[in-house]
Amino acid sequence: MALKFSKFLNYSLTFFFFLIVIVSLNQSFIYIKDFNFSDVIFILFFILSSFLIYLSIKKNINPYKIILLIMILSFLIRLLWILSINSVPFSDFSGIYENGKSVLQGNFQIFKGSHYYGRFPHLTITVLYFALIRIFFPNPLFAIKFINVIFSTITVFLCYLIAKEVFNSHKKAIIAAYISAIYPPLIIYTAVTCSENMAIPFFLISIYIFILAIKNKKKIYYLILSALTLSIGNLFRMVGAIIIIAYIIYLLIYFKESKKKILLSIISLIMGFYIPLILVSKSLILSGITEFPLWQGSESKWTSILKGSNINSFGRWNKEDADIIDVYPNNYKKTEDLCKSIIKNRLLNTPTYKLAQFYVRKYVMQWSNGDFGGIYWANGDLKKESLKIDLYSGGIFSIQLFYFFIVLLSFIGIYKNKYNLRNYLINLFYIIFCGYGLMFLIIESQDRYSFIASWIFIILSITAFEGSEIFEKNK
Template identity: 40%
Template sequence: MVKLRFNQIMEWLVLFLLGVSFIGVLIYKVFGLFLFAIFVFLVYKYKKIPVLSGLKSIKQNFAAILLAAFILRLLWVLIIPTKPISDFGLMYGYAQKVAQGDYSGFHGYGYFARFAHDTVTVLYFSLFYKFSSAPLFLIKIANVLFSTFSVFLLYKVVEKIYDDRQTALVSMLLYALYLPSIMYNSQTMQENIATPFYLLSTYYFLAAVKNQTQDKWDKVKLLVFCGLGLAVGHMFRMVGYIFLLAYLFYYLFYKRFKSLVIELPVIIISCLVPIIILSSLLASSGITETQLWNSKEPYWTSILKGTNIEAHGHWNLDDAEIPELYKHDPVKITEASKQIIKDRLLNTPKLKLLGFSIIKFESEWAVPDMSAYIWTIPGAVDYFAFAKFFAKSNVILTGLASSFYLILLFMSILGLHRNKDRPIEINFFLILYLGYALFLMLIEAQARYAYMLSWIFIIFAAGGVRLKDDTVVKVYSDRSIEY
């Protein structure tokens, strides 16, 4: 009874949040709304979408989609020479000094001592300077490879969930065409490296919990790989604890208690040990002064910005100046931040606070391109004619992103609402989405943070798009998705 109630509450929450995102996109993206309206008309007129008519061989189309994913990402990198800007520019620029043996930025109150979670990304970029004095293009090529690998891994994840290669193939196609996952390859952002490792961890987790063999060591290997993938992903983009909590809650509600106490510790140990070893080696060798998880600027400063009502939870100068105001003293910064946060939450009218929460949520989850346009196009305009074309065609580009995103949200809502007999593993992704959405509501708002988990909508949409045969996609039936 408790499990059933938990499932219902979780499903209602996810449907509500997806609906909020959907409405937010409808309001702000008119061109995308027009294209989406055409899609809805086709769905309700024909009750199926006559796409994928060429899917006659899983093997052949698998290779074709993966190759198309690679080519699209490579072409974007070639025609849009994005410059590293903001934090990305700092990481890329400082990596050159690290390659020359200058580690001062990791010490004192250097930027990467204050934000130690960026350390591994800087070290990763510094490796490319061993091959070239200007390795930006090499880094972008690596992004393309990582992103293409992510497309493959999503295929494997969906196949593991549904035990259906055709549904996995549809999901793979959706991710191959997903604009943010194409556009962000030209920017030096941590998510490009972290995403495939989080997907890898997810795949091995699903493989472990669905493993029915009597070979205990086989399951242990899967759990270890789950933890190792999580460790690498976390070192590049430190949101691994959200995945760990999702693993914990999934074991708690959907697996036996014995599995929780035996299997989850294997994942946790496999995740923590590599991080602790690497962090200790960096500190003992003098490269860093602080542990990777212990930035000198308290995490409360991010929550401080995230609760700024007037700035809608985004970066703002008033909150950003707090560390300097208290001379980078972490204790004083923490105390001051907590007090300001408390005052904001307790003294703001409840209705205004609710409005702030909705606006902040939509600024993260109702942005169809996850801000990929503003992080990749403007800085490239002066360098190449194609970049100028895309800059002038902003309406078309964002319109395409909007229509695609609306379709993903629409199919996600449809799949979750109609498909009551969905695989139990989908509940893991419901937990993961809710946990990550709550996390983003606490910290400084940026749409690109939501990009880290945006592939989850494709998994949800897979429940609303199941392949009927090799010529059409059945999108709904009277009560549930037909298989």
């Protein structure tokens, strides 16, 4: 069963990754018109740093020395970035940041009724986190960005640890760390007050612990710790359930243990993930801070699915669907039923070929941009002349080109994996990608949404180096 499922994953993703490769390459051609001296600098830096990494691996320099230098490089790049751009939260992020002030003034009405955070209570923890930052730091905005830098640097090290376990190779792990060190979205988003900055490290810690447990390097009860860290990340960006489902699928298909042990493992994961979430949610309600569970606000999730099904807007935000909540104000059930009715009508009355075109286009649009919308959110309302580094005017081409090569490596890795389907651990990441890919096909589409899963390509790109002599020798 495991081998058959691996083949199914491999052949399916060969097609879907090929689409991303083609569209990301096309985006590179679109951005080439913006090529300027900044791109030359970025490309030369990449070539030089890549050569140095290659040289250090070939000469068998102590991997721990290399990873230390990569970590220092990661930190400095991210620090220089946040110092170079005076980004200010705008749109949704402005509300999340500014309402931290309201919380400190004892105003919890923002989390109740039809207020924004009453409708979307999954943002509550981020608002409270920003409020906490305001207590301890006189310049809370810079503090948030600096903490983002630390979290993002930790993410680099976590990518190293995960790759080392997945590929059983220090050398490949170093490549993963290097890619994550210069991976544009992980750098750019440090200047943005988004919850993904806090969630991603916890997601990766969870995955690392999960891998250690299923490789029998840690006791099986460590799965509870894996689920707990995932639950913490989920409090910031509530899409952790996708990874829990991926864990369960992996255990059912690939975990070569007794049925009893598999069942106990699944129960441990579910309890470790959901009990903390329920306890935090109940505590906030009982303390009078919130009115609704963190996972279900006063606005039905079907409103997001409704926007995601709008063919005319390519599944993105649109006024037509956004105004649906005004049809039955404060009536959750009627609004939800109306959304379901409209969605059903769209799916049943749209020609099949148009639906297919719509979902293929929605899929590739979600994964086509190498910055995952980061430049837009970092630049925000800043005037062009105030930007020390204007990535829109110079740098967007090299960012997109870099992303193209990463997804190309991931695609090559899938092709290579056809002949070696027994590294089952890599399939965990394919399953996670499929989970997020399916979710983004269903809900409203935004470039930023897939940032939470952007790190997957770092791990998957390493599969392209399977069988390479320099990486296989003295792993």
